[in-house]
Amino acid sequence: MEEKLITCINCPMGCRMTVRLEDGEVREVKGNTCRRGDTYARQECTQPLRMVTAVVQVEGRKLPVSVKTRSPIPKEGIARCMRELSQVRVCPPVAAGDVVLRDVCGSGVDVIATRSVE
Amino acid sequence: MNSIEKKIVIVGAGPAGLAAAIAAWTDGVRDLIVLEREAQPGGILRQCIHNGFGLHRFGEELTGPEYAQRDIDRARELGIPIQCNTTVLSVEDRRVVCVSREHGMQIFSAGAVILAMGCRERPRGALGTPGTRCAGVYTAGTAQRFVNLEGLMPGRRVVILGSGDIGLIMARRMTLQGAQVLACVEIMPYSSGLNRNIVQCLEDYDIPLYLNHTVVDIEGRERLSGVVVARVDENRRPVPGSEIHFDCDTLLLSVGLIPENELSAAAGVRMSPVTSGPEVDDHLQTSVPGIYACGNVLHVHDLVDFVSEESALAGHAAAAGIRETGTLVKVLDGNGVRGVVPQQVRLGEEPREVRLMFRPAGVYRGACAVARCNGREIARKKALIFTPGEMAVLPLSRETVAAIDGDVTVEMEGI
Numbered sequence: 242m243e244e245k246l247i248t249c250i251n252c253p254m255g256c257r258m259t260v261r262l263e264d265g266e267v268r269e270v271k272g273n274t275c276r277r278g279d280t281y282a283r284q285e286c287t288q289p290l291r292m293v294t295a296v297v298q299v300e301g302r303k304l305p306v307s308v309k310t311r312s313p314i315p316k317e318g319i320a321r322c323m324r325e326l327s328q329v330r331v332c333p334p335v336a337a338g339d340v341v342l343r344d345v346c347g348s349g350v351d352v353i354a355t356r357s358v359e
Numbered sequence: 360m361n362s363i364e365k366k367i368v369i370v371g372a373g374p375a376g377l378a379a380a381i382a383a384w385t386d387g388v389r390d391l392i393v394l395e396r397e398a399q400p401g402g403i404l405r406q407c408i409h410n411g412f413g414l415h416r417f418g419e420e421l422t423g424p425e426y427a428q429r430d431i432d433r434a435r436e437l438g439i440p441i442q443c444n445t446t447v448l449s450v451e452d453r454r455v456v457c458v459s460r461e462h463g464m465q466i467f468s469a470g471a472v473i474l475a476m477g478c479r480e481r482p483r484g485a486l487g488t489p490g491t492r493c494a495g496v497y498t499a500g501t502a503q504r505f506v507n508l509e510g511l512m513p514g515r516r517v518v519i520l521g522s523g524d525i526g527l528i529m530a531r532r533m534t535l536q537g538a539q540v541l542a543c544v545e546i547m548p549y550s551s552g553l554n555r556n557i558v559q560c561l562e563d564y565d566i567p568l569y570l571n572h573t574v575v576d577i578e579g580r581e582r583l584s585g586v587v588v589a590r591v592d593e594n595r596r597p598v599p600g601s602e603i604h605f606d607c608d609t610l611l612l613s614v615g616l617i618p619e620n621e622l623s624a625a626a627g628v629r630m631s632p633v634t635s636g637p638e639v640d641d642h643l644q645t646s647v648p649g650i651y652a653c654g655n656v657l658h659v660h661d662l663v664d665f666v667s668e669e670s671a672l673a674g675h676a677a678a679a680g681i682r683e684t685g686t687l688v689k690v691l692d693g694n695g696v697r698g699v700v701p702q703q704v705r706l707g708e709e710p711r712e713v714r715l716m717f718r719p720a721g722v723y724r725g726a727c728a729v730a731r732c733n734g735r736e737i738a739r740k741k742a743l744i745f746t747p748g749e750m751a752v753l754p755l756s757r758e759t760v761a762a763i764d765g766d767v768t769v770e771m772e773g774i
Contacts, residue, residue, distance in 0.1 A: 248562075250555035253746045274743065291559060294409045294422055295535060296507055305510040307408040307424050316563065323535050337428060355408065356424040 242268075247285050249278040258282045289316040297329045297341055299358055306331060307355045308341050314348040321346040333358045360466055367391040367677050368455045368469040370447050370622065373402020374663050375654025375670040376475035377430040380439050382674025383473075392467065393434075393441040394457055400434070400441050401427035402477055403500070404663065406507045409528055411555075415664035426663060450474070450626040453649050471649045471677040474623050474637070475670060478655040480525070481615040488520075490577025493584075499525040499613040506532055514609025518586050519543045520574050522550035522557075524661075526613025531560035533611075540566045541605050544588050546573040546595055549722070551748045573597065574610065583608050616659045626650060633698040634658040640687060640703040641713045641760075642676035643669070649681050658700050658716070661750055665716075684708070688763060693770025695720045696728070697747075704767065710760040715753045715769055719745035727772040728753045733765045745771065 242263050249256040258272040260282050270282045284290065290313035296305035314322060322345050331341050335358040342352040366388050369376045372395035380393050399405065404412070407423030414420055417429070434441060445459035455467040480498040497505075497513055503525065505511040515538050519526045522545040530540045543561055548571050550557055561568055569588060575597045576587035590601035618636040620628075628637045629646035636657040637645040644651050653673035654666045676682075685707030690699050699717040715730065715738075723745040730738040730753055737759050745751055753769060 248554055248558055250553075250558050252744075253554065253749050254744050255554035291563070292410050292420075293535075296408065296510060298510070303510075304508065307422065307507060309408075309410060309422055319535070319563075337425065355422040356405075356428070 245286050247282045249273060249281055251275075251277045251281060260286045262286060290314065291316050291319060293319055293322050293345075293352075294355070295323060295326050297326055297331055299335065300330045300332045302333065302358065306335055306341075306358050308352050309355050310345060310348075311351050311353050314345065314350050318346040318348050322348075322352075326352065331358075360464070362454065362466040362468040365390055365392055365467050366470045367473065367674075368467045368471075369393045369473040369475055370450070370455070371395065371402065371475035371477060371654075371656070372397075372400035372441050372443070373475065373477050373654065374404060374427065374430060374666050375477065375656070375673075376400075376402075376473070377427075377434055378667040378670035379473045379475055379651075379653055379674035379677070380441075381430065381433055381437065382671040383678040384437050384439055384674075386675055386678035388678045391439070393439065394445045394447055394455070395441055395443045396446050398443055400431050400443065406500070406504045407528075408507045409532075412663050415662065416667060423663075430667070447622060450622050450650070469649075471651065471681070472626075473670075473673050473677055474620075474628075474645075474650065474652040474656050475654050475673075476619045476622065476656045478616040478618045478659050480612070481617060483612060486520075486612070486614060488574055488577060490586075491579055493577070493579035493582055495579065495583030495608050496577065496610045496612070499523075499529045499611045502529055502609075502611050503532065506536055512536060512538065514538060514583075514607075516541060516607040517609045517611060518574070518588070518605050518607045519611045519613060521545065521613035521615070522552050522568060523613040523615065524552045524556050526611060527552045527556035527560040529611055529613070530566050531564060534564045534566070538609075540564070541607055542567050542569055542588065544569045544572045544574060546571070546591055553748070569603075575602065577610065583610060586610055616655070618656045618659060620656060623650075623652065623656065628652070631698065631702060633692065634700060636700075638702040639700065640705050641701045641711075642679075642682060642705070643673040643701065644676060644682070648683055651677050658698060661748065665750065665752075669716075682708070689766040690715060691766060691768045692717070693731075693768040695723065695726070695771030695774045696769045699769050704760065704763060706763060710757050712757050713755045713760050715755060715767075716750055717753075717769060718747050719751055719771060720747065721774070722746045723771055723774045726774050728769060729772045730755065730767055730769050732763050732767045737762065737767070 261269040404423035404427035412426040447457040589597040651673040653670035
């Protein structure tokens with residue numbers, strides 16, 4: 242049996258939750274005030290997810306363009322995601338929402354531009 | 360010099376100015392212009408590339424540039440004129456003087472002026488931290504601009520002073536971009552940042568948060584070479600012997616925001632010493648009739664969603680024209696409450712809902728925010744938690760406003 246301490250991020254209450262795990266499975270969540278805490282604690286203990294936002298270089302331009310993962314990716318993939326993005330050069334024009342990198346770090350999630358470049 | 364007549368002139372094309380312009384335009388005002396200092400509209404959102412904007416307004420989490428683009432697109436669609444690269448020099452008696460390369464000096468004679476200049480970060484000079492005047496000390500927002508807009512890295516080994524949200528966001532951003540963030544140092548016993556940012560920007564990257572600590576020395580000749588951090592006592596004075604030395608080349612400051620009100624003060628608008636913004640009535644009109652204020656220039660917000668909402672109100676009010684009749688009653692800060700906006704409510708005519716916004720003076724669990732008028736309770740709101748890091752809102756319904764017959768005091772009960 243294993244216990245993990247998780248701070249809830251859903252609201253300013255910041256409930257300190259204790260999660261009891263057995264063989265990697267959540268058995269119990271304690272210390273939450275609402276259901277959102279319970280859901281978050283379970284996700285965070287089994288597969289924590291994060292949005293990644295960054296900038297990538299634009300071919301022939303001095304200024305980079307901002308990008309994000311279209312949806313959250315597994316937390317352990319963040320460093321690899323950043324390494325892959327550092328290799329990307331996008332060609333203008335770029336429209337917000339355009340895919341700049343497919344299937345980043347094997348997560349199945351695309352990275353898209355969050356701003357347009359003419 | 361001839362002046363150009365405009366019904367409404369809006370200073371600033373960030374989220375506040377854009378929301379005000381869109382609101383006034385949809386009320387039928389076509390004779391308006393938005394003046395913007397930068398080369399593009401969007402304000403500070405342009406450099407806030409992280410996500411989490413727009414949850415209240417759009418029901419989804421957008422990045423800063425995406426949130427800004429929605430308002431920019433809407434403004435373009437409507438045909439709202441936004442004149443960029445234009446610095447406003449003064450606002451006097453609703454005469455707006457500005458300068459730009461393209462048009463030189465211009466004077467606008469406005470029926471109404473909406474101030475939407477946003478806020479600035481407190482700089483090093485405001486802290487009085489001893490040490491040398493070396494390169495490598497930046498506000499977190501300046502570093503954010505370098506990294507996110509210009510693609511430049513301001514340093515490699517970083518200490519962050521202050522744990523406000525911008526500092527936390529930059530701790531993560533610098534780390535992801537290859538820098539080593541050694542510490543985040545906070546003089547208070549708690550962080551003013553969101554829990555989400557503590558977890559996702561510091562804990563995710565094992566960046567230590569030193570609460571009750573501050574920077575007591577800045578070292579370096581040409582370039583920063585290190586900082587000294589010390590614990591502080593309950594009076595926030597450094598404790599001798601508790602010093603920790605960090606070898607670093609960069610110090611980022613995230614020590615608070617101040618509404619940027621040079622123009623407002625020079626315009627003769629009465630300022631609030633608590634919010635550092637203008638005093639306004641429930642239509643966001645300042646003490647000078649026809650001058651309105653909204654967004655971070657009025658009071659520093661946590662969420663852009665509330666900036667947009669508030670600023671639309673200023674746009675509608677400016678479109679409707681100046682109100683000078685009716686009695687003004689004051690809205691006062693009571694026990695546990697700081698900086699209620701609006702500071703006044705104008706009675707008479709058609710009462711409408713008024714949203715009182717303020718900051719709790721401390722962290723209060725299970726408390727109530729209560730509004731009283733002549734000893735009578737007129738509104739109440741309970742929350743599991745009130746914290747200074749989150750603006751609180753106490754709405755007064757139309758009926759409640761209609762029944763106001765004297766000054767209103769907002770206070771916390773059960774603290």
